[in-house]
Amino acid sequence: MKTKILFYLFIFLGVTLSAMAQDDASFEGEITYRNFENHNKVVLKFSKGMAYNGARNVKVLIKGYNMHIIDESLHMHTLLLPGEDKAIIFNDLLKKGQQFPFTEYVNNYLSSFSPEDHVVSGVTLSNTSTIKDTGETKEYKGQLCKIYKGQVIANNGGTTSDIELWVSSKYDIYKCYWYFVNGIQVPGIVLKWTYDTKGKVPLFGQMSSFVASELKTIEERVVTEEEMQVPSDYDITVSKSPFKVLKLYGSTTKYLKKNGMYPTQIESDVTYKIDEEWDF
Amino acid sequence: MRVFYIILISFTSLVYLQAQNDSVFRYDRGSLYMMMIKHPNLAFNKEIEYVFGNIEKPDRFNDHYLGVKSVQFAEDQDQVKNIYSFIKQVQLGKRMVAKWFNRDKQTGGFDMELVKERGNYNATMIDVNIAKERIRGLSLLEDAGERLLSHTYLVVNDIYYVDKSNRWQVSKDWLNFATSLAEPWLPGGDTGTGTSENPLESSYNWLYGGLMDNIKGFRVKVTSYLFRLKWNDEIAQQFYSQLYTEAPDIDVDKVMKFNESKDLFTLEYVGKVENVSSKTSLFGVKTNEDLIKKVCARALDKNLADLQHSFADFRIKAPLVSLSPLKAYIGMKEDMNEESRYEVLEIQFDEQGKMRYKKVGVIKPVKGKIWDNRYMAAEEEVAEARFNGTEFQKVSGGDFYEGMLIREIK
Numbered sequence: 001m002k003t004k005i006l007f008y009l010f011i012f013l014g015v016t017l018s019a020m021a022q023d024d025a026s027f028e029g030e031i032t033y034r035n036f037e038n039h040n041k042v043v044l045k046f047s048k049g050m051a052y053n054g055a056r057n058v059k060v061l062i063k064g065y066n067m068h069i070i071d072e073s074l075h076m077h078t079l080l081l082p083g084e085d086k087a088i089i090f091n092d093l094l095k096k097g098q099q100f101p102f103t104e105y106v107n108n109y110l111s112s113f114s115p116e117d118h119v120v121s122g123v124t125l126s127n128t129s130t131i132k133d134t135g136e137t138k139e140y141k142g143q144l145c146k147i148y149k150g151q152v153i154a155n156n157g158g159t160t161s162d163i164e165l166w167v168s169s170k171y172d173i174y175k176c177y178w179y180f181v182n183g184i185q186v187p188g189i190v191l192k193w194t195y196d197t198k199g200k201v202p203l204f205g206q207m208s209s210f211v212a213s214e215l216k217t218i219e220e221r222v223v224t225e226e227e228m229q230v231p232s233d234y235d236i237t238v239s240k241s242p243f244k245v246l247k248l249y250g251s252t253t254k255y256l257k258k259n260g261m262y263p264t265q266i267e268s269d270v271t272y273k274i275d276e277e278w279d280f
Numbered sequence: 281m282r283v284f285y286i287i288l289i290s291f292t293s294l295v296y297l298q299a300q301n302d303s304v305f306r307y308d309r310g311s312l313y314m315m316m317i318k319h320p321n322l323a324f325n326k327e328i329e330y331v332f333g334n335i336e337k338p339d340r341f342n343d344h345y346l347g348v349k350s351v352q353f354a355e356d357q358d359q360v361k362n363i364y365s366f367i368k369q370v371q372l373g374k375r376m377v378a379k380w381f382n383r384d385k386q387t388g389g390f391d392m393e394l395v396k397e398r399g400n401y402n403a404t405m406i407d408v409n410i411a412k413e414r415i416r417g418l419s420l421l422e423d424a425g426e427r428l429l430s431h432t433y434l435v436v437n438d439i440y441y442v443d444k445s446n447r448w449q450v451s452k453d454w455l456n457f458a459t460s461l462a463e464p465w466l467p468g469g470d471t472g473t474g475t476s477e478n479p480l481e482s483s484y485n486w487l488y489g490g491l492m493d494n495i496k497g498f499r500v501k502v503t504s505y506l507f508r509l510k511w512n513d514e515i516a517q518q519f520y521s522q523l524y525t526e527a528p529d530i531d532v533d534k535v536m537k538f539n540e541s542k543d544l545f546t547l548e549y550v551g552k553v554e555n556v557s558s559k560t561s562l563f564g565v566k567t568n569e570d571l572i573k574k575v576c577a578r579a580l581d582k583n584l585a586d587l588q589h590s591f592a593d594f595r596i597k598a599p600l601v602s603l604s605p606l607k608a609y610i611g612m613k614e615d616m617n618e619e620s621r622y623e624v625l626e627i628q629f630d631e632q633g634k635m636r637y638k639k640v641g642v643i644k645p646v647k648g649k650i651w652d653n654r655y656m657a658a659e660e661e662v663a664e665a666r667f668n669g670t671e672f673q674k675v676s677g678g679d680f681y682e683g684m685l686i687r688e689i690k
Binding site (some may be wrong): 196271273 | 320321345346347348349350351352353354355361362365366368369370375376378381383386
């Protein structure tokens with residue numbers, strides 16, 4: 001039961017990792033996003049500080065088939081190295097982290113919005129997705145975006161997510177990028193996306209998360225080898241245990257709060273979101 | 281023939297007088313921008329948001345809509361702080377002023393068309409070319425500031441469904457768990473929606489099972505936060521002299537200064553009211569949309585009325601439309617009851633042409649003659665909905681005439 005709840009939380013929080021990289025796509029560089037996040041009390045309570053209500057800054061570095069996702073707000077890194085069969089989660093303040101086998105990590109935590117079923121601990125979890133190109137286009141940051149919308153019912157009906165993505169085809173991408181959007185198969189870089197996920201955990205009530213992510217910058221550049229490595233002085237434990245990841249988040253939250261660095265402590269402005277445009 | 285001319289002249293005068301009264305009444309409306317705070321994590325959020333976007337705007341205010349109907353905050357523990365921060369970040373005061381002076385997004389130029397329209401100024405009265413510093417009718421600009429701009433309001437409505445099911449559901453989960461009957465991963469309990477613009481059409485939960493259980497008890501809690509645009513002589517002077525520019529001679533420096541101004545136009549918090557919608561009659565309700573609209577519209581009207589009870593400057597005025605009986609087009613929608621009292625105001629103009637009100641009496645509604653003008657009252661087929669206005673009786677004063685304005689006394 002406890003494992004299921006943990007697993008469920010990871011899915012909810014959209015812990016993002018990498019992908020199977022197998023084509024000749026070519027984007028190499030840095031993408032930054034700013035998230036608006038709003039989670040209900042149940043999610044906040046069980047997430048050990050991973051989830052909070054406010055803004056989150058995320059940087060994505062892509063080099064070849066590898067991807068490095070940096071949650072700048074929590075100082076948490078997710079480094080995906082499919083060629084080495086490694087997925088490493090670490091914190092740059094605590095200088096410690098955890099290493100998973102790549103494929104297992106992808107299966108367990110990166111497929112929550114995938115249209116395909118996936119296997120977790122020998123159990124097949126079915127996903128159904130209605131996400132498709134609406135035929136509508138909108139411009140964002142000077143790029144023309146195709147609008148994708150739909151609903152994903154995941155984990156044998158356990159969660160329902162309403163999703164919208166604004167996708168630009170300006171750059172070619174490796175398929176590994178799909179895992180940044182939790183397995184949604186998009187033909188380009190996502191400039192804006194929202195997911196509104198609801199589910200129910202017996203005994204604990206409804207879990208609900210709304211996240212809206214917007215691209216801030218995109219830069220094609222050479223990503224150095226050092227940027228795709230864990231610094232040598234970091235203490236990395238090899239383990240498949242989700243509880244250890246949760247513990248890492250718990251330690252991170254504790255450290256940030258103690259030092260007045262937790263995102264909700266340092267935000268000077270209230271985080272808001274509007275969907276319409278001002279007339280004046 | 282002579283009789284005909286007398287009738288014609290009397291009729292013409294009456295029409296002129298009525299037109300004047302109507303225009304004075306229009307002139308005296310506050311300008312209101314209504315928004316709502318949405319809560320995607322709560323049940324019926326999409327339905328409520330949809331309904332709010334399609335609800336009729338309060339008809340006794342000028343609509344000062346700025347294009348954004350709803351806002352969502354990441355954290356919702358202190359909404360006054362949230363709204364203040366939002367106002368500051370999006371520079372809402374500046375946008376309100378931009379709307380008042382019909383700012384052209386491309387050129388940055390202003391004009392006085394909306395001020396003229398809402399203030400009922402004619403072209404001669406407000407022959408003001410501020411850009412060329414040929415200001416005539418300065419008192420009218422002051423008047424416009426005092427009567428129009430300083431009565432610009434923002435009402436932010438925090439609306440959410442009053443959900444009584446959650447505790448019961450958790451208890452049920454515990455019971456199921458205890459008896460090993462629980463389905464371990466239950467589908468989400470929300471009103472699942474598709475991609476239709478109208479969530480009330482696309483949600484099959486609303487069309488089939490479970491519908492009536494929810495709908496009969498559908499209630500919302502609405503907290504309405506009232507803010508007012510800060511506008512005084514000092515701000516007006518700065519605006520007209522340093523920022524106002526109009527076509528065809530657009531002053532680029534002034535355009536830039538307006539773009540860069542951050543703190544000149546602000547809103548001040550007036551207060552809030554809070555209500556839970558009362559039990560709603562299902563008479564005349566044919567669809568789920570009808571019901572949600574009815575519940576929300578009435579709750580919003582109730583809050584607007586309560587804001588007027590609480591804050592004198594926000595109170596609306598309505599004209600007397602007949603003398604025998606004394607009658608005005610306000611009623612239960614404005615939360616009128618038998619205890620309500622209204623002052624009767626006569627409009628006077630001073631030497632500078634500025635308008636002033638003089639209280640000339642007090643009236644109260646006649647028992648059993650209060651008009652039910654609430655949303656969908658006619659569909660409920662209640663007798664009071666057919667009154668077409670509330671009848672009043674005099675408490676004090678006298679010599680009332682049609683077109684005099686009435687305003688509620690606290």
